[in-house]
Amino acid sequence: MDLTMNITRNETEHLVSLSGDVDAFTGPKAKEAIMTSVETPGVAVVVVDLSQVEYMDSTGIGIFIGVMKACKQVGCDFVVQNLPSRVERLFRITGLYDLVSIRKGESE
Amino acid sequence: MTRGIEKKYVQLLRDYLAGQGEDQLYDAQQLGKWLLLQDISPEEMIDLHGRALEYLGDVPEFVRASFSILTEVMIEYGNEHRSVTSMRSKHKQFQSEMAVASAMQKSLVPQELPVYPDVEIGLVSVAAKQISGDYYNIVTHDDGRLCLTISDITGKGISAAMCMSMLKYAMESLGDMLHGPDEMLRHLNRVVERNIDPSMFVTMLFGCYDTQKHRFRYAVAGHEPGFVYRAKEGRFYDMEGKGMALGICSDSHYQEYEVHLDVGDVLILLTDGVTERKIGRYYLHRDELVSYLEAELGTSAQVMADNLYSKLLLLSQFELPDDYTMMILRRT
Known part of the structure; x- marks a missing residue:
């Protein structure tokens, strides 16, 4: 399955909503979109919504680790919201759950 | 392209025009495969065909001139052919590097x-x-x-x-x-x-x-x-x-x-x-x-x-x- 992305922007916060599969094939596309938001001057918070993600593999988790490290460098807050249970499990097993800000979004 | 190929092609064309037999069509298919292996581009082939026609008789000026258009069009096909050949060679190299990495991994x-x-x-x-x-x-x-x-x-x-x-x-x-x-x-x-x-x-x-x-x-x-x-x-x-x-x-x-x-x-x-x-x-x-x-x-x-x-x-x-x-x- 493919990955689609929807980005909502205001001056200080970008919300990137991912839908579909985040894996080795689609991951680079997602990473590019999220990193563009991280590197946009003036953006203080980047939120990634995963409510519509059906599958994520370790490459997908790797993207969030890369983004988290990049956010630390530029001083931007990184928030992940609405994790489906299988994705939450991956976040917990790898330890990423304790490192990034997790929140439940408006859809929950 | 060698003179030998040119002579054979002229002969093939002559035989076909004389009798329009299935044998020549089969030979033409085989020749196509051989030319591909020899890395002969489509535009070179068109050039050969034009020269072969000159051997066979008087070629009307409009036919001769039309070859310039055909050659220009086929140059793109030639470029594509060359890029596929180059990719194939890179793919082979990649496969062999992967085989080395795979063997190293097994060790x-x-x-x-x-x-x-x-x-x-x-x-x-x-x-x-x-x-x-x-x-x-x-x-x-x-x-x-x-x-x-x-x-x-x-x-x-x-x-x-x-x-x-x-x-x-x-x-x-x-x-x-x-x-x-x-x-x-x-x-x-x-x-x-x-x-x-x-x-x-x-x-x-x-x-x-x-x-x-x-x-x-x-x-x-x-x-x-x-x-x-x-x-x-x-x-x-x-x-x-x-x-x-x-x-x-x-x-x-x-x-x-x-x-x-x-x-x-x-x-x-x-x-x-x-x-x-x-x-x-x-x-x-x-x-x-x-x-x-x-x-x-x-x-x-x-x-x-x-x-x-x-x-x-x-x-x-x-x-x-x-x-x-x-x-x-x-x-x-």
Whole structure:
């Protein structure tokens, strides 16, 4: 399955909503979109919504680790919201759950 | 193009125009294949056809002039042909580099499993593609310890093979310093964190089994620990264990856990290629996996590992989307 992305922007916060599969094939596309938001001057918070993600593999988790490290460098807050249970499990097993800000979004 | 080919082509054309036979059409097809092998471009072929017509008789001026248009059009086909040929050659080179990496990777894992009087080891590790992202190792020590590593490296391909090589040699040098499993992972994490891409990470379970006391001491880094089967109770339990995957934070610390095996108890260590398995439209459930393991309990550790792999492969209709590794340790 493919990955689609929807980005909502205001001056200080970008919300990137991912839908579909985040894996080795689609991951680079997602990473590019999220990193563009991280590197946009003036953006203080980047939120990634995963409510519509059906599958994520370790490459997908790797993207969030890369983004988290990049956010630390530029001083931007990184928030992940609405994790489906299988994705939450991956976040917990790898330890990423304790490192990034997790929140439940408006859809929950 | 040689004069010989030109003469043959003129002859072929002459024969065909004289009788329009099937033989000449067949010869023309064979010639096309040969010209491709010789890397003759479409525009060169058109040029040849134009010259051949001149041999055969008076060519009207408008036919001669039309060849300039045809040649220009076919130049693009020629460019495409050359780019396909170049890609084919690069692909061959890539395949041969992958074969070297795959062979190197195979040399990083043990070729034979150790044999003990009262501990059986079973192992199945299968790569989804040419290079595996799963790494395992089994190292025996003179003091009776049996050290087991099971690990999953993000991504596959050359980067996974190179990372695997780093893990193996870093663990060998750290192992000599006789750290406990928690210390091993703490040191290894620093090596991995400094040396891999920011988007890469490694999950690992590392532990040492004391073959005298039948005690397995282990630590976990972002890896699903696996199961332990208690023969007396006839039940499977999830092994304890939690810790940050390697390569994420430079200062991660790890906890040591311990499992004691009685006669008939079984340890099952695995990678996510086993647990994150898609069966049709749903994912393999923990209880399902346990029931398949339960069905194989009467067999040896190796037969158990082999049968479980076959069972899961059958259920997923012979698709292996991710690397698969299962290590089984059974006290007999």
